Amino acid sequence: MKVRVGREVLAEAVGWVARGLPSRPSVPILxxxxxxxxxxxxxxxxxxxxxSARVSVPAEVADEGRVLVSGRLLSDICxxxxxxxxxxxxxxxxVQVSSGAxxxxxxxxxxxxxxxxxxxPQPSGVVDGDVFxxxxxxxxxxxxxxxxxxxxxxxxxxxxGSTISLLATDRYRLxxxxxxWQPVDAxxxxxxxxxxxxxxxxxxxxTGHELTLALGSTRTGDGxxxxxGGGRHATSRLIDGEFPKVRSLIPVENAITSTVTVDTxxxxxxxxxxxxxxxxxxxxxxxxxxxxATLDAGNGEEAQASESVxxxxxxxxxxxxxxxxxxxxGLGSLGTPIAHFAFTQTTKPANLTGLRAPDxxxxxxxxxxxxxxxxxx
Numbered sequence: 348m349k350v351r352v353g354r355e356v357l358a359e360a361v362g363w364v365a366r367g368l369p370s371r372p373s374v375p376i377l378x379x380x381x382x383x384x385x386x387x388x389x390x391x392x393x394x395x396x397x398x399s400a401r402v403s404v405p406a407e408v409a410d411e412g413r414v415l416v417s418g419r420l421l422s423d424i425c426x427x428x429x430x431x432x433x434x435x436x437x438x439x440x441x442v443q444v445s446s447g448a449x450x451x452x453x454x455x456x457x458x459x460x461x462x463x464x465x466x467x468p469q470p471s472g473v474v475d476g477d478v479f480x481x482x483x484x485x486x487x488x489x490x491x492x493x494x495x496x497x498x499x500x501x502x503x504x505x506x507x508g509s510t511i512s513l514l515a516t517d518r519y520r521l522x523x524x525x526x527x528w529q530p531v532d533a534x535x536x537x538x539x540x541x542x543x544x545x546x547x548x549x550x551x552x553x554t555g556h557e558l559t560l561a562l563g564s565t566r567t568g569d570g571x572x573x574x575x576g577g578g579r580h581a582t583s584r585l586i587d588g589e590f591p592k593v594r595s596l597i598p599v600e601n602a603i604t605s606t607v608t609v610d611t612x613x614x615x616x617x618x619x620x621x622x623x624x625x626x627x628x629x630x631x632x633x634x635x636x637x638x639x640a641t642l643d644a645g646n647g648e649e650a651q652a653s654e655s656v657x658x659x660x661x662x663x664x665x666x667x668x669x670x671x672x673x674x675x676x677g678l679g680s681l682g683t684p685i686a687h688f689a690f691t692q693t694t695k696p697a698n699l700t701g702l703r704a705p706d707x708x709x710x711x712x713x714x715x716x717x718x719x720x721x722x723x724x
Contacts, residue, residue, distance in 0.1 A: 348412025349436040350384040352404060354446060357389070357433050358425040360402045363552055363579070364393045365422035367400045367545070379456045380418030382435065382442070385411045389435075392464055393418055398545050398583040399464045414442050415456040424451050465582050467573035468561040471537070472530035474511065476553035476576055481682070482513055482524040483550035485713065488676040490543035491517035498588035501540040504572075506562075508533055514593060515543060520673050521593050521696075521716035522680065528560070537562050539572050540586040549574045549581050596716050598691045598698050605662030607635050607688040608705055614686060615678050617642055617654045622671035624650040630668030630720035635660050635688075644671075646723070659705065667693045668720040677715040694719060 364380055372378045372395065383390045387408055392401035414437065421444070425433060428446035436443050437455070444451045483502070491499030505512040512525040539562060556577035563570030563585075574581045617640075618631065625631055625644035632643040640658045645651035667690070678686055683701030687709050690697050699715040 348382075348384050348414060348438075348442070349410040349434075350389055350406050350408045350412075351432050351434050352389050352406040354425065354428050354431055354433050356404050358422075358428070360389075360391055360404050361418075361422045361425045363402060363548075364391045364400045365418045366548060367395070367398055367581075368393045368418045369395045370419075376415075376456060376460050377462075378417060378419070379415040379461060380421055381413065381415050381458070381461065382421075383413040384408045384435070385413075394462060394464050396462065398542070399581060401464060401580040403578050410436075412437075413458065414439070415458045415461055416442055416453045417456070420453065424453075465571060467575060467580060467582055468563045468571055470531060470559050470575075471506070471535065471562045472528050473557055473559050474526070474528035476550075476556040476558045478526050479558050480550040480554045482511075482526050483546055485524045485680040485682070485715075486513045486515040486522035487543050487547045488515075488680060489517060489520045489522035489715070490515040493517075497586050498540065498590060500543055501586040501590070502543045502546050503590045504537075504539045504541055504546075506530065506535055506537040508535065514590070516591065516593050519670070519718050520677070521596055521714070522677075523594075523597070523714040523716075525712040538590075540588065540590055541572055542583055542586060545581070545583045549579075552579055553577060593716075596696050597714050598689055598696070602691045603662075603689045604692070605635070605660065605665050605690040607640065607658050607660050607665070607690075608702065609640055609656060609658040609686050609688075611678055611681055611684055611686040611701070613656050614640065615675060617656050618671055618675055618678070621652045621654055622675075624652045625671055628670070630722060631671050631674070632666070632668050632722055634664070634666045636664035636666075662690075665690050665693055666722075667697065668722040669697075669717050670720060673717060677717060680715060 377395050381392045388403045389406040390403045430447040433446045442453045503514040511528050515522050553576045558576040561573035621642045621644045634641040639655045641655045643653045677699045681701030685702035687700045687702050696716045700709045
């Protein structure tokens with residue numbers, strides 16, 4: 348193999364594949380990355396039996412070849428190269444990676460022991476990569492991180508005809524985002540529970556590209572899900588388990604007793620300041636009344652903080668408490684200048700949505716449900 352490729356292009360591609368490689372593989376060979384040069388392209392791929400990633404980039408291929416090397420080491424090397432281009436050359440036993448005066452020699456791994464990558468299922472439809480990335484970014488913070496509860500570490504993808512809905516919850520909050528796409532079958536209905544980390548990585552990589560989604564089963568969504576776009580291909584096994592029926596937590600219009608609109612940036616800064624004195628897991632008390640949101644944290648024996656932000660309140664005054672981190676995650680996911688809160692009761696979940704203007708009406712295509720915390724007496 349003998350090939351030359353741009354350093355930045357190579358570093359980005361290798362880094363993307365390497366992020367999906369296991370840090371502690373059950374089988375040592377799975378720490379490897381397949382590097383293949385052919386037909387004017389360099390193709391990099393990795394697989395850990397749960398997910399796979401493959402990306403192709405343009406390259407000057409003098410001699411074709413295919414080798415398996417340590418993926419994370421190759422990623423570190425490519426990021427550190429001093430020149431604008433990187434040369435890869437070698438045979439079955441060793442590969443040299445060079446740029447300018449820098450030279451690295453990597454020992455190859457046995458390619459015949461590496462498992463074949465799964466085939467991507469038949470395409471189910473296409474979606475704008477920017478729309479998809481934005482939707483994923485709005486829900487991923489609500490996904491759980493406890494691997495002992497795998498169902499909560501996924502994002503539920505619901506397909507109903509020309510609409511996709513993403514839902515995530517860690518039991519303390521819920522995020523929902525719906526957006527249009529172009530399905531192959533206009534009457535398709537499918538559900539899939541996709542690992543949140545993989546979905547987030549794929550969404551970032553697809554920004555600026557059209558994304559093709561491929562579900563292993565258009566009826567149940569079990570098996571594999573595939574993604575293609577921008578020269579990148581990925582698959583993932585779906586999480587096995589029943590996602591909780593969380594849509595009932597979203598307040599219905601006729602049950603809402605109070606609404607609040609507030610400048611998103613002003614509230615974010617106020618929450619950050621007041622949270623400095625909040626004990627870990629302790630709530631921030633927020634009182635919505637008299638045109639103000641008054642935030643309080645701390646207690647009489649320790650440091651205390653209080654700050655007020657102007658709001659527009661419709662309905663009864665509200666006194667509630669939220670986890671500061673969860674509230675900041677929700678506000679940060681809005682991407683709008685105005686934050687809108689809808690309350691039914693102070694002890695019930697609140698719905699946080701974004702508005703582009705104070706007089707805009709909230710839509711049902713997004714929601715960020717916050718569970719209130721018990722306030723100290």
